[in-house]
Amino acid sequence: xxxxxxxxxxxxxxDVALSMGDGETLAVLGPNGAGKSTLLALAAGLLRADAGSxxxxxxxxxxxxxxxxxxxxxxxxxxxxxxxxxxLSVLDNVAFAPRSAGESRxxxxxxxxxxxxxxxxxxxxxxxxxQLSGGxxxxxxVARALAxxxxxxxxxxxxxxxxxxxxPGLRRMLRRVLAGRNAVIVTHDLLDALILADTxxxxxxxxxxxxxxxxxxxxxxxxxxxxxxxGLNFVPGTSxxxxxxxxxxxxxxxxxxxxxxxxxxxAAVFSPRAVSVFPAAPAGSPRNVLRVSxxxxxxxxxxxxxxxxxxxxxxxxxxxxxLDLGPGSEVWFTVKATAVTLYPL
Amino acid sequence: xxxxxxxxxxxxxxxxxxxxxxxxxxxxxVAALGxxxxxxxxxxxxxxxxWSRFPELVTSESSIAALxxxxxxxxxxxxLCIVAGTPMALVLARSAFPGQQVLRALVLLPxxxxxxxxxxxxxxxxxxQGLLGGTLRALGxxxxxxTTAVVLAQTFxxxxxxxxxxxxxxxxxxxxxxxxxxxxxxxxxxxLRRVTIPLVLPGLLSGAVLSFxxxxxxxxxxxxxxxxxxxxxxxxxxxxxxxxxxxPDAAVALSLVLVAVAVLxxxxxxxxxxxxxx
Numbered sequence: 048x049x050x051x052x053x054x055x056x057x058x059x060x061x062d063v064a065l066s067m068g069d070g071e072t073l074a075v076l077g078p079n080g081a082g083k084s085t086l087l088a089l090a091a092g093l094l095r096a097d098a099g100s101x102x103x104x105x106x107x108x109x110x111x112x113x114x115x116x117x118x119x120x121x122x123x124x125x126x127x128x129x130x131x132x133x134x135l136s137v138l139d140n141v142a143f144a145p146r147s148a149g150e151s152r153x154x155x156x157x158x159x160x161x162x163x164x165x166x167x168x169x170x171x172x173x174x175x176x177x178q179l180s181g182g183x184x185x186x187x188x189v190a191r192a193l194a195x196x197x198x199x200x201x202x203x204x205x206x207x208x209x210x211x212x213x214x215p216g217l218r219r220m221l222r223r224v225l226a227g228r229n230a231v232i233v234t235h236d237l238l239d240a241l242i243l244a245d246t247x248x249x250x251x252x253x254x255x256x257x258x259x260x261x262x263x264x265x266x267x268x269x270x271x272x273x274x275x276x277x278g279l280n281f282v283p284g285t286s287x288x289x290x291x292x293x294x295x296x297x298x299x300x301x302x303x304x305x306x307x308x309x310x311x312x313x314a315a316v317f318s319p320r321a322v323s324v325f326p327a328a329p330a331g332s333p334r335n336v337l338r339v340s341x342x343x344x345x346x347x348x349x350x351x352x353x354x355x356x357x358x359x360x361x362x363x364x365x366x367x368x369x370l371d372l373g374p375g376s377e378v379w380f381t382v383k384a385t386a387v388t389l390y391p392l
Numbered sequence: 393x394x395x396x397x398x399x400x401x402x403x404x405x406x407x408x409x410x411x412x413x414x415x416x417x418x419x420x421x422v423a424a425l426g427x428x429x430x431x432x433x434x435x436x437x438x439x440x441x442x443w444s445r446f447p448e449l450v451t452s453e454s455s456i457a458a459l460x461x462x463x464x465x466x467x468x469x470x471x472l473c474i475v476a477g478t479p480m481a482l483v484l485a486r487s488a489f490p491g492q493q494v495l496r497a498l499v500l501l502p503x504x505x506x507x508x509x510x511x512x513x514x515x516x517x518x519x520x521q522g523l524l525g526g527t528l529r530a531l532g533x534x535x536x537x538x539t540t541a542v543v544l545a546q547t548f549x550x551x552x553x554x555x556x557x558x559x560x561x562x563x564x565x566x567x568x569x570x571x572x573x574x575x576x577x578x579x580x581x582x583x584l585r586r587v588t589i590p591l592v593l594p595g596l597l598s599g600a601v602l603s604f605x606x607x608x609x610x611x612x613x614x615x616x617x618x619x620x621x622x623x624x625x626x627x628x629x630x631x632x633x634x635x636x637x638x639x640p641d642a643a644v645a646l647s648l649v650l651v652a653v654a655v656l657x658x659x660x661x662x663x664x665x666x667x668x669x670x
Binding site: 091092093116117118119120121122123124126130132133134143144146147148191192195197201 | 568569571572573574575576577578579580582583586587590591593
């Protein structure tokens with residue numbers, strides 16, 4: 048039971064295999080162009096794979112010689128924009144799927160009212176889609192999708208086009224309706240993954256960069272993309288006694304969670320808050336010292352994130368002012384060995 | 393019209409549609425000349441009308457017969473255009489197959505073909521000596537020089553208008569609503585009926601209105617393929633051409649009737665194409 052897909056689309060350099068258990072929600076993360084939309088289109092039947100197969104609750108969605116058309120899959124796509132049918136009222140939008148399944152007008156409208164109540168949008172029933180705010184329209188789109196009673200729900204960045212004020216309420220509602228349902232949710236937001244999903248798959252350049260439980264991906268990211276989402280510095284390299292050496296030959300002292308043999312691929316991970324910034328090389332420091340060139344400064348509240356390539360440090364605004372930092376400044380990042388976690392990749 | 397400093401002139405800011413146009417002032421003069429070229433001949437017709445005889449001229453037996461015939465055949469041709477053109481527009485806009493570009497070009501051929509040539513082509517298809525003539529005769533159907541021939545000639549020249557306008561509407565609407573509808577469990581036929589057609593209805597209506605207008609004005613193909621038989625194949629344009637020889641005043645009066653119908657049709661086409669759904 049559950050959902051499993053393994054598919055390749057050569058023109059998009061897409062080759063992904065993933066699976067999820069019954070009632071699980073999977074979050075798919077990844078940079079733009081990583082293949083997230085391709086994955087959804089394959090599952091929904093809007094795109095044909097060059098090779099591969101997919102199964103949902105024991106039924107084959109597609110295989111080497113078979114292809115179930117979208118309307119027979121029980122897979123419902125919730126696109127980024129709500130795309131409510133503009134010529135139908137909100138109620139008739141939600142009643143669309145039951146009506147298409149052959150229910151009478153009255154019965155389909157009755158069940159539509161139920162689903163509108165489920166997403167806390169009963170009062171919108173008689174409105175036209177053009178009269179709704181972005182958040183309201185997305186709620187109605189969720190109700191319309193649920194009304195199809197899909198075996199698998201695909202959500203393409205459901206909160207991306209919603210203004211910040213409406214997002215928390217919508218996220219709560221999604222958490223409630225997705226519980227115990229098979230769903231794939233594409234998102235850019237780690238918070239969505241944490242709140243809505245059981246497992247996470249990170250796609251990069253059409254391949255699975257990492258997969259695992261949401262918590263393990265957040266705590267021990269195995270890809271620089273996931274580390275970036277989790278707000279962590281991520282240095283891949285090769286293990287040496289008590290640390291690693293990265294591709295540029297820099298050595299980082301680190302604490303390994305488990306004893307690690309030398310010479311295996313490993314990652315050193317540390318929080319930007321653990322990093323101190325110095326204008327000159329600190330003498331006789333027991334810390335890791337990295338000479339970097341500042342690329343960017345991002346102020347937020349009392350703190351400033353100092354970016355230097357793919358590394359970052361978070362320091363107080365006053366410290367940043369004292370250091371007179373700007374893009375191009377040559378500085379030293381230091382971090383205690385005990386603040387760096389090392390694990391094999 | 394637009395000044396050199398259109399953005400800073402305060403009176404332009406207050407007017408809702410007066411943004412920065414970016415057009416050089418001389419362009420408006422040339423555009424006005426172009427508009428005049430279209431409007432002046434229409435005004436000439438109005439000026440030339442003998443108003444004292446107008447009611448009598450447009451209600452003569454032959455005029456009424458021609459007008460009736462024109463309206464009924466054009467309506468029938470428009471219906472045929474909708475029935476035949478809608479699937480064509482859908483296939484051209486929403487599917488991909490080898491030779492599609494060539495097919496589109498061929499379908500639009502009647503737009504650029506001289507109508508007389510279209511009439512000859514129809515004659516050698518449906519006429520007694522035509523490609524399908526033998527088959528039709530065996531079925532006891534005689535098409536050439538009948539009212540059916542008028543409808544076919546009008547459909548032939550008007551069909552591209554419907555296909556073109558509907559295909560444009562389909563392309564600008566995009567296929568995203570249909571994709572969502574399919575994943576909601578709607579079969580392709582249901583999607584077509586409940587999503588696609590309602591979404592492009594404005595485009596379909598304006599295409600139908602344009603087809604009707606083109607059918608109403610049809611002359612060359614009709615004359616070649618259907619002839620000019622009063623009450624049977626002599627439509628209003630044919631009647632006007634005929635009257636021009638004997639009674640120029642009647643021709644002018646009937647021309648004005650067609651101008652009025654054309655203005656009405658253009659007005660309808662504009663009203664029935666609101667901004668596309670987003």
